[in-house]
Amino acid sequence: MAVFLLGLVLLADPAFGKIDRHVSPKQGIVSKYNVKRERLIDNNTTPLQVGNGNFAFNVDNTGMQTILPFNTLSSWAWHNDTLPTGKESLGDYHGVAMMTHGRNVSYDIPDPDLPGVSQWLISNPNRINLGRIGLRYQGATLPATKITNEVQELDLWNGIITSTFEVSGESVKVITQGDFESDAVTFHVESQLLASGDLEIELDFPYPPIHTTKYKYEVFAGVYDFPLNHTTSIVKNCKVNEAHIYHELQETNYFVNLRWPFNNPLSLNRVEPPGSNEATAHRYTLSAATKSRHRSNTIDFTAHFSPDKRTAALPSSIQKRNPKQWHQYWKEGGFVDLTSSSNPKADELQRRIILSQYHVRVNSAATGQSPQESGLMNNGWYGKFHMEMVVWHNAHWSTWGRQKYFDNIFPELYETLLPSSIARAKSMGWEGARWPKMTEINTGVSSPGGINGLLLWQQPHSMYLAELTYQASPRRATLKRWDSIISAAADYMASYAWKNESSGRYDLGPPSYGVTENTPPAETLNLAYEIAYWRYGLDVAREWKRRLGQRIPEKWTTVAENLAYPPQVDGLYAVYEGLNSSWWENPKLNGDPRSLIMLQGILPDTPAVDPDVALKTADKIKEVWTDDKIRGWGRPVLAINSARIGNPERAIYHMTAYDYWIFDDAGFAVRGGDGKLHTK
Structure with missing residues (x-):
């Protein structure tokens, strides 16, 4: 059987060939996949973005947020809703007790007797939209009906969005750029409508609304219905080319620092008087100032968002350095070139690879924290990130050779969460540090959830990520920096494991939830993947101590070497202990058996996993986990497993199953693969 090999080439040096004298080979490949739009988008379309990983500005066809109120999100802007009223008190919440091997343990689960407080803890703090910047035409927000001949392009190599269109027959051009050095966006706008005064910024x-479950996912974050709940004001500044808007939302306050060139002055004005109860109460205009009775037909300005009042960079400074910063990024680390492949599916895979590299730099390069599921595009789960996802969302920085971005996140993330995680474990009667599930770095609270409070597989992630750090930098400084984190995690993992006197082995759970979150928690004992990952994590912790020349805690060794085995039924791995062979026909379980695939894929070799059994299990899963059932990140997991077991045909199939796994024109997954067959 012929095998179509995509010919992945990892390039450490950009000089691997020539496209022409002026364009580097990488640039030619990257630029081929620039995003181009020639029709107005709607609410169901993803925006284009500029940003730096800590901050992102999301745009519609105008290069701004004019016809759709897309978001301006950051890693630092958070807000707490008003506390529940009535008889419920935040201090009354202590979790929900569940019997755990003979004792009651309080887990982070919503308390049915405290529904308001439980929901408040789930949704707070929540990430806020810093504001909208768009175009205003003849005294009102520019409507889509006035826009024609729209053409927009995201230049991936330079990190520039250029948008051209006509408004009532007059041409408008907007160039939008972000900045790697500050949480800022800069604009260059050209139109005769600026000179006439018809077009303004x-x-x-x-x-932020009160975050009930209705606002668990916010495509457009924030509402304009409560103008009296917050205040905005223009802060006086003696400099003629600067202005500042101060936004105060109870405990959350920040500035929008504006700056423009001296030779092209702008005028900032408020639309409504302070204290207005109108929906437009916090709306401002920025327009070309009259100079010798004439207005310019261009506007250049920077909008810098910050907790502090600062002097923003000049537009020209950002416009000069932004492309250089993107060039440097594209030249860093690995690069996949599929241009020599004869496989007709290679081009689409190349497109997805290139666009994903752009998106992670904009959405997933924050300092000391992991991205939320939707990055900096919109809010999902109230803007919080998920600790079980930190490997998927961040390990790529290390494996692609962009270690500095990885090191910007770790181990600082774990260091920040360590005190609250130690307190969590202690309150539950265990040693060490129990990492949260759904959280943020301001409080470290593990948001209550029926699944959240019982999930296990985030616990060994710190060991996995520490090993990536050590591979990149095998120095004593690395060992010392991570030591307290790994020790606390291992102490918890050894403490959590319960010795089964009948088997003589150490069990995990119940109650527990695994990777797939689809098993009955009160019955879920010794999840196969979690058992294997527990063993891997404790083995890494022991090796860490050996590298440091320190004593290995006896409990770590006892538990690691005596953990229950990943359960088997008829020579195949089973999701958890106690199942019989009929589980393969149970749609609640066979609809998503990805955890068993992960035993031989993302998980490094461990004595807990028999490679032959794992291989046979993977073949069985191929029979039952059919295309119509595969969801989300299931396909990447299957591809990783296939590559690991030496089946490149299967790996390529899963990476190129485009009829089931749709990515839009901007390179974002449509539901991450919704399991449905899509035809063009």
Whole structure:
């Protein structure tokens, strides 16, 4: 049987060939996949973005947020809703007790007797939208009906969005750029409508709603319905080319620092008087100032968002350095070139690879924290990140050779969460540090959830990520920096494991949830993947101590070498202990058996996993986990497993099953693969 090999080439040096005298080979490949739009988008379309990983500005066809109120999100802007009223008190919440091997343990689960407090803890703090910047035409927000002949392009190599269109027959051009050095966006706008005064810049500031479950996912974060709940004001500045808007939302306050060139002055004005109860109460205009009775037909300005009042960089400074910063990024680390492949599916895979590299730099390069599931595009799960996802969302920085971005996140993330995680474990009667599930770095609270409180597989991640750090930098400084984190995690993992006197082995759970979150928690004992990952994590912790020349805690060794085995039924791995062979026909379980695939894929070799059994299990899963059932990140997991077991045909199939795994024009997954067959 012929095998179509995509010919993946990892390039450490950009000089691997020539496209022409002026364009580097990498640049030619990257630029081929620039995103181009020639029709107005709607609410169901993803925006284009500029940003730096800590901050992102999301745009519609105008290069701003004019016809759709897309978000301006950051890693630092958070807000707490008003506390529940009535008889419920935040201090009354202590979790929900569940019997755990003879004792009651309080887990982070919503308390049915405290529904308001439980929901508040789930949804707070929540990430806020810093504001909207768009275009205003003849005294009102520019409507889509006035826009024609729209053409937009995201230049991936340079990190520039260029948008051209006509408004009432007059041409408009907007160039949008982000900045790697500050949480800022800069604009260059050209149109005769600026000179006539018909076209202005519009800034508006929403307020976070009370985050009931209705606002678990916010495509457009914030609302404009509560103008009296927050205040905005222009802060006086003696400099003629600067202005500042101060936004105060109870405990959350920040500035929008504006700056423009001296020779092209702008005028900032408020649309409504302070204290207005109108939906437009916090709307401002920025327009070309009259100079010798004439207005310019261009506007250049920077909008810098910060907790502090600062002097923003000049537009020209950002416009000069932004492309250089993107060039440096594209030249760093690995690069996949599929241009020599004869496989007709290679081009689409190349497109996805290139666009994903752009997106992670914009959405997933924050300092000391992991991205939320939707990055900096919109809010999912109230803007919080998920600790079980930190490997998927961040390990790529290390494996692609962009270690500095990885090191910007770890181990600082774990260091920040360590005190609250130690307190969590202690309150539950265990030693060490129990990492949260759904959280943020401001509080470290593990948001209550029926699944959240019982999930296990985030616990060994710190060992996995520490090993990536050590591979990149095998120095004593690395060992010492991570030591307290790994020790606390291992102490918890050894303490959590319960010795089964009947088997003589150490069990995990119940109650527990595994990777797939689809098993009955009160019955879920010794999940196969979690058992294997527990063994891997404790083995890494022991090796860490050996490298440091320190004593290995006896409990770590006792538990690691006496953990229960990943359960088997008829020579195949089973999801958890106690199942019989009929589980393969149970749609609740066979609909998503990805955890068993992960035993021989993302998980490094461990004595807990028999490679032959894992291989046979993977073949069985191929029979039952059919295309119509595969969801989300299931396909990447299957591809990783296939590559690991030496089946490149299967790996390529899963990476190129485009009829089931749709990515839009901007390179974002449509539901991450919804299991449905899509035809063009």
